[in-house]
Amino acid sequence: MEQIKLRYREMQRYVEWSENDAARMAEIEPLLAPHAQELIDDFYAEIQRHSEALSVITGGVTQIARLSRTLLEWLAQLLGGCYDDVYMEPRWRVGRRHVEIGLPQRFTSLALGRLRAGLTRILCDKWARPPRELTQALVSLNKLLDLDHALIQDAYETQYVERERMLERERGEKKFRHLVENASCLIAIVASDDSIAYFNPFAQRFTGYSAAELSASPEKMCDVFGGDRENIERRLSSVRNLHETSCCDVQMFKSGSPPRWISWTFSAIENIGVDTLVLAVGQDVTEQKRAVEQQLKSSRLEAIGEMYARIAHESRNSLQRLQVCSELLAEELAGNEACMRLVERSAQAQGDLHRLLDEVRSYASPIALEKTECRVSALWQEAWTLLETARKGRDAVLVEDMTLATNRPLLLDRFRTVQVFRNIFENCLIAGADPLKIQIVCQECRYNEVSMLQIRVSDNGPGFSPGAADQAFQPFFTTRSRGSGLGLAIVRRIIEAHGGSVAATNVTDRGAEVTITLPLDSST
Structure with missing residues (x-):
């Protein structure tokens, strides 16, 4: 309403409304006020001759009687001589009411024009002072009626803008819902109390949880967003307060299934209601992480394979020589239990080295499944x-x-x-x-x-x-x-x-x- 008051004052400046105009309205009030009922009767008689205008009056004679009293008050205020914010506000609301009941905008302009013609006619008929003063009085009257007309137009324009905004929001919400309902990623909207306001179908299928289940169970929420409850709340609060996007990769654990890596992006959603919501979008990056890990493994295996190829030949030759020497020593030292124990330990160490080389070869070799x-x-x-x-x-x-x-x-x-x-x-x-x-x-x-x-x-x-x-x-x-x-x-x-x-x-x-x-x- 403050914006409307500012606009009304701007309108007054535009038509150069002054205290002199207000004084003239007070002077002509005794001439016009006695004929108010005559104007009102003409006003509603004309409405009843136009079915489209009459269609908004659904209460019959009773409603017309009530509306007549309202119009009588409107005329009394028009001629009252006080044209401040207190005067403006109810008149703007009358215009808003016309919008709400669905009266086409042209009828408000035509009806006000009919009242203008009636007031002008009566004022001219009853005027007994110099013609120059009549002209001034008519100018002031028309300024005031123009201001009232502008207030009614403002109400229609305001409603139009609000309706367009609402439609735009509905279209945006419909488009957003269509996108998130069919998105192949996890999408959650987190309310200001950290409850889950929305969880898209893909996310529900992926996690096996509904929005209500997540809101009711901090443990399940931790499963989805990763970390403990305190860390999640701290992250959400930071996104709301700092309006900064936050990203993290977490492992999601689900009973009966391998863990999956989810890359979450948290961002603030503003201008929807009073509270700032948090939009969380999660992408399953398990395969990407596996691919990166596999690439690292392949590089590591390649390095191990190269190392193995360099040392395997010489190592096996050395082990074979050790084995031959151990066998010869065993023959020479047969019967010497203390020495034979050392030979056996040497043979065991050789076996361990053989197994280690075999395991390294098995690990580093490419796996071709049969x-x-x-x-x-x-x-x-x-x-x-x-x-x-x-x-x-x-x-x-x-x-x-x-x-x-x-x-x-x-x-x-x-x-x-x-x-x-x-x-x-x-x-x-x-x-x-x-x-x-x-x-x-x-x-x-x-x-x-x-x-x-x-x-x-x-x-x-x-x-x-x-x-x-x-x-x-x-x-x-x-x-x-x-x-x-x-x-x-x-x-x-x-x-x-x-x-x-x-x-x-x-x-x-x-x-x-x-x-x-x-x-x-x-x-x-």
Whole structure:
């Protein structure tokens, strides 16, 4: 309303309205006021002759009587001599009311013109003073009527602008909704209280959560946006207050599925209501990260391969010479137990070096899968059988649980998949004390519309040492004095070559757990 008051004062300056004009209106009031009812009767009689104008009067005679009283007050104020903001405000609201009831704008101009003609006619008929003063009085009257007309026009224009803004907002919201409803990315709108005001269909399918579920559960919200609740709130508050875009990459964990990397971009949405909302757009960048990681791995493997090629030949020649020398020493020192123990330790060290070279070669070599139809349970059973010598004299059992999965054949490289389970079982046997229980639990799940087989291998050993689970699949990482650190790294390479993933963690009250996820679809 303050803007309207400013515009009204500008209108008064435009028509050069002055105190003299107000004084003249006070002078002509006694001439015009007695004829107000006559003007009102003519006003509504003319309206009733025009069906389009009459259509907005839905209350019949009763409404016309009420409107007549309102028009009488309007005329009294027009001739009242006081033309300040108090005078202006109700007149603008009358104009606004005409807009609200749907009266076409032309009828307000025509009706005011009819009143103008009636007032002019009466004033001329009743005027008894010099003609020059009549001219001045008519000028002041027309200025005032022009100002009233301008107020009515302003109400229509204001409504038009508001309507256009509303339509533009509706069009924008419709377009925005269409975009986000069909977007192939995660889109969330976070309200000022950090609740989720909107979660697009893709995000709901991707995470398995609705907006209501996220708002009701801080834990689920942390799953989606990454980090703890305090960090999320701090990030959202910073975006709202500083109006700066914030980006972060987080791992999203979903029960029964491998973790996915999501790149979130948070930005403020202004001019929608009172509060500043936060728009969060998330892109699944798991494949990009895997590609970058794979490129780094390839570069690293290439470097390892080059190094291996340089040292393997000479190393094996040296090892062969050591082996020959050890065998000759064994013949010469037969019967000398102390010396034979040293020879045996030397032979054992040579064997360790042979195995290390083989593992480096196996890790650095490109993986070319030879897939055949295999039942995965048969492969881990084969791996367990191959470790019969290592298990000899041990109290170690393998417990299998296939109740949540069908044991249907998968397209796998049999030799390499057996190697996967053998490497994992070997780690369990080395780390765990008797009685050792190794448990395998399989279950089928879906992730990103893909059917997956999840295989969890756990034991009742001591578990991973602090920080070891995060580095378990890094090449050459080991916590054992005689380990090469390539066993689980090879596991990861083989599983990822099959289009799957592998992760390690500790299980409360049980020990270590390695989770393998493989696609069930043979075309994956």
